[in-house]
Amino acid sequence: MTAADTDLRPRISPVTIRPSLGRRVRDRGATIAIYTAVFVALAPLVAVLWAVVSKGMDRLDLDFLTYSMRGLGAQDIGGGAYHAIVGTAQQVGLASLMSVPLGVLVAIYLVEYGRNSQLARTVSFVVDVMTGIPSIVAGLFVLAFWVLALGRGFSGFAGAIALALLMLPVVVRSSEEMFRLVPDDLREAALALGVPRWLVICRVVVPTAAAGLVTGLMLAVARVTGETAPLLLTVFFTDSINVDPFHGPQIGLAQYVFDQAIRPSDAAVTRAWAGALTLMVGVILLNVAARLLARWKAPKVHQH
Template sequence: MTTPAATHRRRSSLRGASLPKWFPLAVVAGSVLLAVVIGLAAGLHSKVQWGVIAALLAVAGTYVIAARVEGRRQARDRIATSLIWVCFLLAVVPLASLIWATVKRGAKVLDGYFLSHSMAGVADTQPGGGIYHALLGTLEQVGLATLIAVPIGVLTAIYLVEYGRGRLAKAVTFFVDVMTGIPSIVAGLFVLSFWILILKMGYSGFAGSLSLAILMMPVVVRSTEEMLKLVPNELREASLALGVPKWRTILKVVLPTSVGGIATGVMLAVARITGETAPVLLLVWGTNFINTNPFKDPQASLPLYIYQQYANSSGYGAAYDRAWAAALTLIAFVMILNLVARGIARWKAPKTGR
């Protein structure tokens, strides 16, 4: 007959010893402190080198201590978790550094005046001026590209998911995959040769919108296709069993069910093309004046404005500050689009009842 004490000892031996919850933080703090000491002793002045040493010490220390206390199996689990955190920090730290540098340098001249005035009559070396003409051009060019790419992309995805069979569907899928990897400069050269050199239509914001639409289409097709595939077939079969035509089933059942994911994909595609520079550099050219007509004459845009201001700044001066302020505006615009996409996804997410 086993006693309670023996049972308790058996359970304790099966469970084994465990490290406290604050162990990872203690290891990280100790590794950072030791890395600083090693860096100063070795004459290393780069914080990046200190970070690499601290990461290696944290991973090694976690494994050694966990192996002695919890066993090798649990130590391997902890070291895998540590490596994941290290990779996460390697991805986040450069992004945070980029955002911090952009905010620090771009906030110098970013104000209401900068957002509401153009560069008309302002030399590159003079203070003043703004990005109103570039912001207006970006909104018009991206808006036109969205109006072109979204209907074509959504209809293509509907065809591939609902109707696509045989060689034509395989060919469309193949070309969509190819278009996904097309560099932006290639799309710009295609529109330049066809729209401007052959058709003689001239440089304009609409020409840039055509190249942006080419870059946007495959993203819309792929995201919409995946969202349509997630719609349960039971919904389609129930609608068809009631005698509803297939086109009406797609319009009234399939699309409303997946509209949240489709809108999210569209927003992400818009964010992807907003910062493209090569197409607008080839097709839109740019101007310091306000041009509200995207179908005639060169037009400014935010990516092109950043490039031109930085190229004329020599690394300092008013143009340098304007380039960073425009970059901050562009980052904020893309961030807002991503937040809107997340909001739409949560708003249109299926509601589960209790």
């Protein structure tokens, strides 16, 4: 076909399709509804953030982070939350040591070994039930079994057990979902080469799901960091630093905020706001760390 023949073709002008008035009205209404929903969802969060930051910054300083409440009363100015920060770090750390390995192993069983088995369905049902258990019920269980029946007394470790019970179903579910996202082709290719299943899990499945695992585990940690009810029943209170989580009462940041907020003193309420800001910043840092670790652990795609 020559250029002359091409020029002789009838030229078809583009047709502009205009939506009807009804469609435009529905589209505009849906857009307004979506933006309104976003605003309604963000407004309380922004209000809480503004209140905590504006009121907590008045008291949050280096002294607040490095001093405890030992020897100070509710009316006294000064003091800090160092003992609560230490308590939270120890309790959440111990809870993670108990729940993370167990939760990941349970998830590996559900995905890799127990597919469609009766035991796997039973374990999955129990995990679902544990997910809906109120946090105070976990605290009551540890109080009745560990603190009273066994006579271990209040301690940071008792609180860590309660937190581990709350973390466990979250770890299992998040890890299970990440393992299910690993393509079966990777497993089958490794098994076809004669690699044992346990080695396939360690060398193929877990590294492939590492990014999602880290994110889920860090979010589980962030979730229990702000728990108060189970710690009120298992850890009790203290105004001084207790670095031994296995003996004697401790206090966490959430308990510290509760304890200071109920005291009839402006100084105590100011400390409560500062403690809330410290707790909020800690949770935000955990979420940021989870995203950075997930990006670092994500599989690298090399383009040739």
